[in-house]
Amino acid sequence: xxxxxxxxxxxxxxxxxxxxxxxxxxxxxxxxxxxxxxxxxxxxxxxxxxxxxxxxxxxxxxxxxxxxxxxxxxxxxxxxxxxxxxxxxxxxxxxxxxxxxxxxxxxxxxxxxxxxxxxxxxxxxxxxxxxxxxxxxxxxxxxxxxxxxxxxxxxxxxxxxxxxxxxxxxxxxxxxxxxxxxxxxxxxxxxxxxxxxxxxxxxxxxxxxxxxxxxxxxxxxxxxxxxxxxxxxxxxxxxxxxxxxxxxxxxxxxxxxxxxxxxxxxxxxxxxxxxxxxxxxxxxxxxxxxxxxxxxxxxxxxxxxxxxxxxx
Numbered sequence: 001x002x003x004x005x006x007x008x009x010x011x012x013x014x015x016x017x018x019x020x021x022x023x024x025x026x027x028x029x030x031x032x033x034x035x036x037x038x039x040x041x042x043x044x045x046x047x048x049x050x051x052x053x054x055x056x057x058x059x060x061x062x063x064x065x066x067x068x069x070x071x072x073x074x075x076x077x078x079x080x081x082x083x084x085x086x087x088x089x090x091x092x093x094x095x096x097x098x099x100x101x102x103x104x105x106x107x108x109x110x111x112x113x114x115x116x117x118x119x120x121x122x123x124x125x126x127x128x129x130x131x132x133x134x135x136x137x138x139x140x141x142x143x144x145x146x147x148x149x150x151x152x153x154x155x156x157x158x159x160x161x162x163x164x165x166x167x168x169x170x171x172x173x174x175x176x177x178x179x180x181x182x183x184x185x186x187x188x189x190x191x192x193x194x195x196x197x198x199x200x201x202x203x204x205x206x207x208x209x210x211x212x213x214x215x216x217x218x219x220x221x222x223x224x225x226x227x228x229x230x231x232x233x234x235x236x237x238x239x240x241x242x243x244x245x246x247x248x249x250x251x252x253x254x255x256x257x258x259x260x261x262x263x264x265x266x267x268x269x270x271x272x273x274x275x276x277x278x279x280x281x282x283x284x285x286x287x288x289x290x291x292x293x294x295x296x297x298x299x300x301x302x303x304x305x306x307x308x309x310x311x312x
Contacts, residue, residue: 010162012029012031013028013029013164017079021079023068023076023078023079024077024079025075025076026074026075026077027073027074028043028046028047030043043072044072044073046164047073047075049166050075050163050164050166051070053136053168054067054077055067057131057136060130060131061127061130062131063127063160064161064163065078065079065159080159081149082147082149082159083147084144085124085143085144085146085147085148086143088117088148089120089143089190089196090189117195117199118195118198119156119199120199121197121203122199122200122202122203123156123157124182124200124203125200125205125206125207126203126204126207127158127203128203129203129205129211132175132178132210133209136166136168137167137174137175137177137178138160138165138178140165140166141179141182141185142185143186143190144185145160145162146161147161173217175214175217176215176220177221179200179204179215179218180222183200183222201215
């Protein structure tokens with residue numbers, strides 16, 4: 001085996017690029033948190049499933065790497081030389097001015113693209129429509145899993161890679177989720193995502209007879225996301241308000257004065273009454289029935305003195 005010059009860590013696999021070699025080796029690594037027998041079975045099944053879907057997509061007209069060999073946990077496939085679609089879209093201004101991609105250029109070298117990014121997005125949409133019409137869901141449809149390559153002069157095309165999460169499904173919901181993931185990828189990483197989205201829709205309508213239903217479902221999925229976001233924000237606001245109220249109540253309880261009666265507290269704190277209330281040792285008779293009740297309730301109070309009764 002030749003010396004590995006580059007190793008890319010993915011979610012559940014390692015992609016190895018070898019020196020002076022046109023091959024790529026994708027190897028699924030063991031997960032220690034899983035039972036050994038279950039882990040081996042999952043890695044074996046997912047490796048075979050990915051290789052099968054890659055080959056099926058290529059037979060249906062979607063450009064994917066050619067598979068040369070497959071074992072229990074490894075896939076050896078063609079190395080596609082080109083530029084990631086993410087980098088193409090990031091250099092949209094240069095692409096619109098008519099810059100070019102050199103044939104056989106290394107991915108990530110900074111080569112420029114001659115075709116507009118909208119046309120690239122339209123080509124992506126066309127190929128995604130072909131996948132969906134044949135019941136293939138990519139599962140991780142992002143601009144980092146698509147390579148833009150120049151073939152036969154100035155003609156540009158795109159290759160789809162990383163089918164590790166792909167599966168067979170023909171429902172409108174599954175196709176809508178796949179397209180929604182791509183739209184989210186555009187929106188999260190590219191400024192002019194609306195133009196790229198329009199290009200994708202044009203290409204998708206060319207190859208998918210059910211494009212209208214799928215795109216409508218994509219809108220419904222987006223509304224679901226907004227609803228969940230609003231509900232999450234509402235819940236967070238409610239929790240924040242409850243926490244603030246709890247803190248205010250706790251602060252109010254810890255700062256409560258010795259006397260709960262406001263009237264008595266104010267009188268006690270008044271300078272003219274403080275000395276008399278503290279040093280009063282005998283009960284002062286009340287001037288009327290109301291004061292009598294107060295004096296009975298509070299022996300030693302100064303109500304009688306406040307009413308002008310100086311009797312002993």
